[in-house]
Amino acid sequence: MKLFDLFGKKTAPLQESRENEEDPELYSGMRVEVAGCDGRVLFVAKLLHLHGKQAELHPYSEAAISPSEKPIFVKIRGYNDRERKAVCMEGVITSMPQNIWSVTELKVCKIGNDRAFFRLETNLDATATMFSGLELGERPCKLLNISIGGARITSERKYHEGDKFLLKVKLLADRPESAMFSQVMRVIEKDDGSFEYGCSFLELTEEDQEKITQNIFAVQRQNRARS
Secondary structure, X not given: OOOOOOOOOOOOOOEEOOOHHHOOOOOOOEEEEEEOOOOOEEEEEEEEEEEOOEEEEEEOOOOOOOOOOXXXXXXXXXXXXXXXXXXXXXXXXXXXXXXXEEEEEEEEEEEEOOOXXXXXXXXEEEEEEEOOOOOOEEEEXXXXXXXXXXXXXXXXXXXXXXXXXXEEEOOOOOOOOEEEEEEEEXXXXXXXXXXXXXXXXXXXXXXXXXXXXXXHHHHHHHHHHHO
């Protein structure tokens, strides 16, 4: 299924890991999020040409830092699609030609099942369309946050863990509505009778993931410009 433009998993304690050259959780092609020491996300990239403690970072999005020959210490969070685990790393990056960054002294610090990617907080009107069951049809909901892998929504409708639906939302006013095939992973009943749902996106292609990343960072830049 081809999806467009646009990102819950249960949190679990992280476990200490080994050096990356011994760790099967780390591999070339992994999607990663690069952040500074203050936790601010700098860019999202694909980890390529991994060899021991060295690799290259090919950004999906425009970097929030200017190219510089000065080495920068960063924290890197990746998601292992094969094992469905978050991988926490650290290393030193240096800019290269063509918007590529080299990373050296790469070290895996922790692995676990927590969220791997930055989540953009929102409060946008959206719809959830079920194609079977009692909640058949399109129902209104609110998009509370979104990441490259899933979203959190709120609705007065009762869904169940494992339910699948088409989530549609317009992240940016000047761009088309986006549609993501989603599955409910977590259900939280609120005191006011409404429900919050942690949802995971299904069947995302690499192109879909790139579009999600670009849109999220575009919204983030707009929000910063207003503040």
